[in-house]
Amino acid sequence: MRDMTTPVLLGDFKIDPVTQVLIRTTDNQSVKLSRSESLIICMLAKQPNVAVSRDALLEDCWTGKVVTNSSLTVAIKHIRSAFSELGADDVIVTEPKKGYLIRLSSVEELKLEENNKSNASEKPPANDPTDSHTGHATPVSPSKTIITKAAVLSHLTQASKRYLVTALTFTLTIITLSQMALFVESTQIDHHRVLYDGQVMPPAVIDAIKATPDPKSKFIAYPLGGICDDYQLIVIDNKAGFIDITSQIEQGNCRG
Known part of the structure; x- marks a missing residue:
């Protein structure tokens, strides 16, 4: 499993496994969770959109405790309620016969990827980008910056359209089953x-x-x-x- 002391970012949400608080980063609204519930989110966030089995979650998120399937079922319900309270109703998805997964849209996956790259880039660079002869930093080509921003903007636009179509398709289902999300x-x-x-x-x-x-x-x-x-x-x-x-x-x- 990943480091369980570092906060995990999921699109507009952040889970802090130390304080066990789920936070909506857009306005810092938060919901308190249990340790096991926090660990479940961290474990599912390791591979978004990939199902994790019930047995794996029970083994890794209740270390040293003897629990039943009902304990996991109740924990998943509480996590769904926490996300729903913060305005997200379809983050935790049940895959029948497989387990549970965290569903991220393309936009949220891009944010997660950028955050992971940002965390990796916090280490000191191996080489100093300054010119050894002049002592001045080598300028970055403006054209490269413009191309990168345009590519990101295009990706976000396409991803937003796909997400909007998906959201409209499932709106009625979400409204009807928002209180019965557990019963899949x-x-x-x-x-x-x-x-x-x-x-x-x-x-x-x-x-x-x-x-x-x-x-x-x-x-x-x-x-x-x-x-x-x-x-x-x-x-x-x-x-x-x-x-x-x-x-x-x-x-x-x-x-x-």
């Missing part, structure tokens, strides 16, 4: 459609879904984590809206 997989149980996190649901949750008489109902099965791996079960009714039927699940009591 769906299954059928007795003709009921169930949105869930891809993990095996306990028999008690499945029985509660089967006990619902309306075959057109949709469900959200959400793992709350903890010692018992309890679940919250929500029915999406076209007329009544969201109905919490968690009390109908016979989850037992293992908290003593």
Whole structure:
């Protein structure tokens, strides 16, 4: 893994793994995260747009602790909420059967690349650019500077257009699923459609879904984590809206 003491820049955001704060650099608005959540962002930022497996995240972001898949699921939800609070709703993406990734647009990738180059250039140069005979710095050709700026501007313009098209395409989906970003997989149980996190649901949750008489109902099965791996079960009714039927699940009591 990368150095976990250096702040990581992600487009308009910065995560400081030492203070465990996610910051929007445009106005310095921030959200406090846990250590594990900060490490997850740092690990995903190492290779933007490349999925990192759940097992790798559990192993590297909870060092020395025994945790379950539910712990990672809850941590990812908190990270998504933090980005959403700072105005970004689709940064953390779930790749079914693969894991999670940080999605960066072309513009954000360019910013990240420039920041990485800037950090690398902080080391003293090997050769002194001054003229050894005159003691004056060798001037840089103005034409080279103009060409470089034009190339960057052209890249930013093209990237902005691609990003705008993508954003418009997914706007309705983001609005509809902004509160259900965690539930990226769906299954059928007795003709009921169930949105869930891809993990095996306990028999008690499945029985509660089967006990619902309306075959057109949709469900959200959400793992709350903890010692018992309890679940919250929500029915999406076209007329009544969201109905919490968690009390109908016979989850037992293992908290003593």
